[in-house]
């Protein structure tokens with residue numbers, strides 16, 4: 001399908017938030033494919049907006065020599081993009097494991113068990129968690145976002161308002177008040193206990209996902225409780 005671009009803005013150096021006309025329903029955690037005109041195969045992006053929002057939003061890094069993102073970074077209101085999906089099972093995997101009927105029910109199951117899940121992201125991997133949080137999922141979940149410095153914590157005002165103390169920012173190259181000084185891996189290693197019965201959702205680049213998964217498994221978290229969405 002073709003969808004109209006409703007807006008685009010650069011939210012950090014080389015990182016853009018793109019809003020598309022709302023052309024379909026989706027579940028938090030799903031992805032869509034974007035292409036200009038079919039001449040370049042679809043590239044996939046996590047939906048970053050909530051299920052009740054008026055637009056479909058994605059957040060992307062510009063890859064300077066990339067086939068698609070330099071063009072997306074010049075998209076203007078009124079342009080049209082080819083869109084595929086929505087598809088993907090990031091949140092559904094959580095749902096199936098709980099045997100619940102919907103992602104919302106899965107989140108409620110976590111809450112009733114008294115322990116929220118842990119959402120872990122680096123960079124633009126924050127996108128599906130913005131969709132989940134702004135759709136009302138994970139009211140007791142902890143969100144851990146990793147970036148090099150303060151400017152990399154996209155949507156931090158929104159997350160701070162929605163999640164308060166349950167929102168943790170790990171800055172690997174900058175120490176500032178309110179930021180954990182180090183990588184997500186250090187933050188995790190510093191916790192006395194990694195609860196095995198919590199659900200850990202990881203989203204971002206391959207290196208981060210593999211590192212964090214290794215830490216979780218080595219600390220006794222079962223495979224079934226570690227769900228990953230890898231951007232490659």
Ligand SMILES: Cc1cc2nc3c(=O)[nH]c(=O)nc-3n(C[C@H](O)[C@H](O)[C@H](O)COP(=O)(O)OP(=O)(O)OC[C@H]3O[C@@H](n4cnc5c(N)ncnc54)[C@H](O)[C@@H]3O)c2cc1C
Nearest residue numbers: 043044045046059060061063066067068069124127231232
């Ligand atoms: C399930 C899934 C979800 C994804 N969701 C997102 C998302 O929400 N936001 C997002 O920004 N990307 C996301 N991606 C990555 C995205 O699909 C594209 O790969 C990326 O935007 C590059 O597209 P391109 O056509 O500009 O570059 P390409 O022409 O595909 O790539 C050019 C080169 O850059 C490398 N590259 C790809 N991505 C990056 C990067 N981020 N930084 C540095 N080098 C890179 C490629 O490996 C390749 O060597 C996702 C990927 C998958 C598989």
